[in-house]
Amino acid sequence: MPEYHQNPETLHIGTLPPRAYFIPFADVQGAMAGVRDASDRMTLLNGQWDFAYFPSYAAMPDTVEYTQTIPVPSVWQMHGYDRHQYSNVKYPFPYDPPFGPTDNPVGAYRRKLTWQKAEGKRYQLHFEGVDSCLYLYINGTFVGFSQVSHSTSAFDVTDVLVDGENTLEVHVLKWCFGSYLEDQDKFRMSGIFRDVYLLERPAAGVEDLFVRTELGEDQATVSVSLTMPDGAPDPILSLYSPQGQLLGQQAASQSTSFIVEQPALWTAETPQLYALLVQTDDEVIGQKVGLREICVKDGVVLLNDTPIKFRGVNRHDSDPVTGYTISPQQLVRDLTVMKRHNINAIRTSHYPNAPWMPELCDRYGFYVIAESDIESHGTVMLYPEQPMPMERLKKTFSIVPSTPMFYPAILDRVQRNVHRDQNHACVVMWSLGNEAGYGPGFEEAARWLKAYDPTRLCHYEGMFYALEGSDTTLPDVISRMYPSTREIEAYFEQKQDTRPLVLCEYIHAMGNGPGDVQDYQTLIDRYPGFCGGFVWEFCDHAVLLGTTPEGKPKYGYGGDFGEYPHDGNFCVDGLTYPDRTPHTGLLEYKNVIRPLRAALVSTEPAVVRLTNHMDFLIADTYSSLRYELVCNGIVTEEGALDMPPIPPHGSADLQLPVQLPETGAVLLNLIYLSKTEQALVPAGHALGFDQLSLREERVLPPCTPLPGASITLEETKTHYRIAGDSFTYSVSKNSGLFDSMEAGGTALLTAPMDYNIWRAPTDNDSIILPAWTMAGYDRAQIRTSDWTAEAGETSVTLRYQAVLAAAYRQWIVRMQAELTVDASGETSLRLSVKRNEEMPFLPRFGVRMQMPKACDRGEYYGYGPTESYCDKHFGTKRGLYHTTAADNHEDYIMPQENGSHYMCDFVKVTTAQGMGLCVQADAPFSMNLSPYTQETLWETAHNVDLPNSDCTVLCADYKMSGVGSNSCGPELLKPYRLDETAFAFTLRMHPIL
Numbered sequence: 001m002p003e004y005h006q007n008p009e010t011l012h013i014g015t016l017p018p019r020a021y022f023i024p025f026a027d028v029q030g031a032m033a034g035v036r037d038a039s040d041r042m043t044l045l046n047g048q049w050d051f052a053y054f055p056s057y058a059a060m061p062d063t064v065e066y067t068q069t070i071p072v073p074s075v076w077q078m079h080g081y082d083r084h085q086y087s088n089v090k091y092p093f094p095y096d097p098p099f100g101p102t103d104n105p106v107g108a109y110r111r112k113l114t115w116q117k118a119e120g121k122r123y124q125l126h127f128e129g130v131d132s133c134l135y136l137y138i139n140g141t142f143v144g145f146s147q148v149s150h151s152t153s154a155f156d157v158t159d160v161l162v163d164g165e166n167t168l169e170v171h172v173l174k175w176c177f178g179s180y181l182e183d184q185d186k187f188r189m190s191g192i193f194r195d196v197y198l199l200e201r202p203a204a205g206v207e208d209l210f211v212r213t214e215l216g217e218d219q220a221t222v223s224v225s226l227t228m229p230d231g232a233p234d235p236i237l238s239l240y241s242p243q244g245q246l247l248g249q250q251a252a253s254q255s256t257s258f259i260v261e262q263p264a265l266w267t268a269e270t271p272q273l274y275a276l277l278v279q280t281d282d283e284v285i286g287q288k289v290g291l292r293e294i295c296v297k298d299g300v301v302l303l304n305d306t307p308i309k310f311r312g313v314n315r316h317d318s319d320p321v322t323g324y325t326i327s328p329q330q331l332v333r334d335l336t337v338m339k340r341h342n343i344n345a346i347r348t349s350h351y352p353n354a355p356w357m358p359e360l361c362d363r364y365g366f367y368v369i370a371e372s373d374i375e376s377h378g379t380v381m382l383y384p385e386q387p388m389p390m391e392r393l394k395k396t397f398s399i400v401p402s403t404p405m406f407y408p409a410i411l412d413r414v415q416r417n418v419h420r421d422q423n424h425a426c427v428v429m430w431s432l433g434n435e436a437g438y439g440p441g442f443e444e445a446a447r448w449l450k451a452y453d454p455t456r457l458c459h460y461e462g463m464f465y466a467l468e469g470s471d472t473t474l475p476d477v478i479s480r481m482y483p484s485t486r487e488i489e490a491y492f493e494q495k496q497d498t499r500p501l502v503l504c505e506y507i508h509a510m511g512n513g514p515g516d517v518q519d520y521q522t523l524i525d526r527y528p529g530f531c532g533g534f535v536w537e538f539c540d541h542a543v544l545l546g547t548t549p550e551g552k553p554k555y556g557y558g559g560d561f562g563e564y565p566h567d568g569n570f571c572v573d574g575l576t577y578p579d580r581t582p583h584t585g586l587l588e589y590k591n592v593i594r595p596l597r598a599a600l601v602s603t604e605p606a607v608v609r610l611t612n613h614m615d616f617l618i619a620d621t622y623s624s625l626r627y628e629l630v631c632n633g634i635v636t637e638e639g640a641l642d643m644p645p646i647p648p649h650g651s652a653d654l655q656l657p658v659q660l661p662e663t664g665a666v667l668l669n670l671i672y673l674s675k676t677e678q679a680l681v682p683a684g685h686a687l688g689f690d691q692l693s694l695r696e697e698r699v700l701p702p703c704t705p706l707p708g709a710s711i712t713l714e715e716t717k718t719h720y721r722i723a724g725d726s727f728t729y730s731v732s733k734n735s736g737l738f739d740s741m742e743a744g745g746t747a748l749l750t751a752p753m754d755y756n757i758w759r760a761p762t763d764n765d766s767i768i769l770p771a772w773t774m775a776g777y778d779r780a781q782i783r784t785s786d787w788t789a790e791a792g793e794t795s796v797t798l799r800y801q802a803v804l805a806a807a808y809r810q811w812i813v814r815m816q817a818e819l820t821v822d823a824s825g826e827t828s829l830r831l832s833v834k835r836n837e838e839m840p841f842l843p844r845f846g847v848r849m850q851m852p853k854a855c856d857r858g859e860y861y862g863y864g865p866t867e868s869y870c871d872k873h874f875g876t877k878r879g880l881y882h883t884t885a886a887d888n889h890e891d892y893i894m895p896q897e898n899g900s901h902y903m904c905d906f907v908k909v910t911t912a913q914g915m916g917l918c919v920q921a922d923a924p925f926s927m928n929l930s931p932y933t934q935e936t937l938w939e940t941a942h943n944v945d946l947p948n949s950d951c952t953v954l955c956a957d958y959k960m961s962g963v964g965s966n967s968c969g970p971e972l973l974k975p976y977r978l979d980e981t982a983f984a985f986t987l988r989m990h991p992i993l
């Protein structure tokens with residue numbers, strides 16, 4: 001059996017040279033319409049193929065018996081073969097290049113093809129994506145071999161095809177030499193996962209086509225280079241305007257150009273496309289052309305001479321049911337979600353997507369960083385020295401690009417990426433790959449790239465790990481992942497490099513987060529040389545394992561398949577759930593990157609300054625405007641306003657026709673709506689909002705105190721019993737808080753109230769978590785002392801000292817407490833708290849109440865309606881909201897802290913009949929209403945395993961620390977940590993009947 005897959009010198013056998021992606025048509029109409037499946041020159045070979053799976057290539061029989069069938073395209077792990085494995089950095093096999101593991105699974109595919117060859121035609125068999133490599137046999141004859149999972153492999157099969165019935169056989173190996181270059185953070189799936197088709201081509205057809213555009217004063221040049229076989233007749237080239245008007249036509253053999261006067265330029269905001277047709281006697285090739293120019297000038301990225309900002313995401317081909325196999329419909333669904341959330345850029349992390357992907361990005365308007373299929377991250381694990389000093393990390397990261405065996409493969413992968421997508425306007429940067437270090441292998445590839453396509457920018461983050469002596473001048477931008485805001489400021493303040501900065505990954509969206517989106521955006525807006533960033537990442541990766549009886553999807557992540565090694569839920573780190581339902585992080589990102597922003601100029605009259613953050617569109621062409629005046633949570637005035645014609649990057653002042661009421665908290669909401677229907681975005685779609693405070697005042701809850709004129713106090717050894725006319729409370733001398741609260745004959749607590757400094761760790765807490773648990777925050781015990789009691793006619797006051805500390809650790813907080821209860825049942829708890837400075841910041845500080853399950857209705861004034869934190873509330877508005885414990889639960893696949901609300905003035909938690917508790921504080925506080933305790937959330941690994949809850953948990957926190965993005969990003973910024981050494985907190989609560 002051939003062993004090309006373990007030989008670095010046989011990357012491809014019998015393949016056609018890489019070329020730009022195009023599908024020929026029989027006529028001009030077909031090529032203009034560009035619906036490839038409608039072309040009679042293309043025969044799609046997708047469908048059910050015969051299949052046989054073997055766990056080991058070495059043990060595969062010479063004659064394969066095909067007993068199964070499998071759909072093409074698909075990945076075999078989704079059809080019950082092999083098993084799933086999620087690995088982030090680690091190679092799932094020993095590092096022993098060029099060899100793969102001894103047990104190398106194989107999927108053998110077979111299909112029949114009845115064919116009639118036409119005179120003088122050539123037949124090309126195209127595989128758009130096969131993981132990891134393929135051996136092709138036709139009618140029992142070996143035709144060729146290819147690797148590079150995410151690039152096209154094409155074979156000229158004319159000579160092996162026979163008239164009549166043919167048998168195509170493809171042996172796909174799970175691992176090959178190329179797997180060392182495909183160590184991307186993903187589920188490791190295998191098979192023919194993209195389309196397979198046969199193209200009929202003329203013997204002397206166009207071999208390649210490269211369109212470049214250049215802008216001049218009021219005109220654009222479209223240059224076309226053709227690769228033609230010797231002696232081929234000159235094709236006719238025609239260029240059409242976006243409206244379909246013929247602009248020019250000429251015969252050309254190799255290269256030619258068109259001049260377009262008054263060109264309609266392509267941008268992500270104005271995706272205007274011209275059409276180029278290349279016509280020979282036998283076929284017509286259509287290519288949409290966007291006229292645009294990207295460059296760097298004075299350290300700023302310019303598109304069509306205008307500074308642009310990327311509001312980007314990293315996107316993998318990933319689906320919980322189809323895995324790597326993504327249809328155009330699935331991609332359009334992703335693009336729709338992106339457009340509707342103001343995203344304008346995609347990095348194809350970390351490999352070329354299907355060849356029609358850039359076509360859709362041209363059409364719908366997205367900037368693309370097109371990444372080559374290269375990642376060798378696993379070398380940092382070869383022999384870990386912990387923590388690895390930077391010099392050593394650079395060395396181990398750069399093993400692959402510094403090992404000559406890999407140089408041809410690196411170049412091949414970069415070339416295949418570039419050739420295939422070279423004609424797309426959307427591609428503004430080529431990325432050499434991801435996390436593969438830096439070395440001669442990449443230098444060679446970058447030199448080739450810059451010579452071959454100087455019209456786009458070269459991107460490569462791995463250059464950060466360049467060894468001394470490497471040529472680090474090759475990439476056109478400085479790309480970083482996950483730097484802190486401080487590092488970014490230092491980059492611009494120190495100006496040691498004049499290249500623009502792009503964050504190819506930032507604000508790691510895993511779990512509850514990201515929490516620092518606005519902090520980064522502030523810097524993106526501040527520095528002209530900061531062209532923006534790409535969130536890691538667009539969607540959660542998971543495998544759908546079925547549904548619960550209630551119809552909830554059950555998702556599996558790393559470790560759910562018995563695999564070794566694996567990286568747990570690190571794949572569940574997107575802005576959307578696997579089914580593309582937005583996480584709250586996406587709502588946050590959407591509003592932070594809103595196209596318009598407002599700042600308050602004056603309150604009376606209410607004047608705002610609107611700034612247009614689009615790079616090309618005038619504000620009134622894309623957005624309409626609504627306003628709401630909100631007094632104490634109630635909308636008192638609202639209406640539509642004319643959006644001023646604010647130029648891109650410009651501002652205008654606008655006076656609002658509102659009357660400030662005499663008293664109360666007053667907020668002004670400005671809501672931006674899409675003006676007309678656009679592709680993927682309906683008219684009237686919310687683009688974002690601003691909320692400006694015209695008057696800060698506390699909003700009081702609409703609660704009436706219980707009737708009551710007198711109060712009594714009884715003391716036992718362990719408790720104080722406080723009773724009024726309509727309530728009885730029991731204060732525990734052990735916990736310092738209520739053991740029970742009963743009002744109107746009903747119990748309001750199902751468990752003793754407690755002080756709470758813990759939260760169910762979020763993914764972003766995972767780095768600080770060891771420090772937190774070391775300090776004992778997860779198991780702090782309370783000790784109270786120095787109790788005094790003072791009973792008056794209408795109120796009772798208890799005072800005590802308390803310490804929170806965990807076994808074998810010193811104190812975490814010390815407090816002085818004063819608990820006053822009056823005859824109406826109203827309680828105020830005044831705390832003066834000291835935090836131990838030697839210990840890490842606290843997750844939260846507050847009081848937790850476990851209430852009867854029936855008390856599951858919440859009404860609050862604060863940031864909502866979705867969860868909000870001190871560093872993650874830009875997608876929410878302050879307002880008056882109604883919710884339930886269940887609705888307030890954000891169902892992260894790995895359960896964690898969720899559903900908190902920042903800056904609350906009050907919260908009322910009641911039964912459907914209105915019986916319950918009302919909670920306020922002296923200053924805005926955080927509150928959380930949940931059907932689950934933090935302990936339950938913490939110990940449950942999958943959302944579908946959360947037990948039925950038997951209570952409603954209400955937490956009222958002086959503060960809840962921010963969420964940040966520390967799961968991969970920098971540590972939580974200081975202002976978002978609960979790290980004060982001393983603070984005061986007064987909480988008031990009273991029953992409502």
Ligand code: GAL
Nearest residue numbers: 088185434435505536573968
């Ligand atoms: C980056 C990497 C991504 C992903 C992310 C963590 O280092 O480029 O592929 O692994 O970290 O989710």
Ligand code: MG
Nearest residue numbers: 089185377435
């Ligand atoms: Mg990686």
